[in-house]
Amino acid sequence: RFVPERMVPFSFPLSKCALWDPVPMGDVVGSHITYYRNPKLSMMEKTLRLAYRHAKQNEKKLFSCFLLGTLAVNEDGEGITLTIDRFDPGREV
Numbered sequence: 001r002f003v004p005e006r007m008v009p010f011s012f013p014l015s016k017c018a019l020w021d022p023v024p025m026g027d028v029v030g031s032h033i034t035y036y037r038n039p040k041l042s043m044m045e046k047t048l049r050l051a052y053r054h055a056k057q058n059e060k061k062l063f064s065c066f067l068l069g070t071l072a073v074n075e076d077g078e079g080i081t082l083t084i085d086r087f088d089p090g091r092e093v
Contacts (some may be wrong), residue, residue, distance in 0.1 A: 038079040043069075050087045065089050 051065065069084035 040079055040081045042081060043084040047085055047087045054087070054089050
């Protein structure tokens with residue numbers, strides 16, 4: 001869960017039966033995608049042009065859409081690459 005200006009811990013939904021002791025143990029550990037890896041963003045030109053055209057034609061100042069792609073760890077294991085290759089304008093409802 002993302003909250004502007006700060007990171008917050010995530011939690012699991014409540015259940016009738018617990019398979020482990022929920023009491024925290026040890027130090028707090030931060031988990032962020034860029035902490036151990038160098039991110040790289042790659043986007044198809046066609047996808048970017050389609051999203052831009054949709055934004056220009058939209059009458060509203062703000063609108064929702066989806067950019068879909070794949071996330072892969074580089075061969076050297078030192079970085080990650082996010083490749084965005086699809087644009088979905090979504091639905092109004």
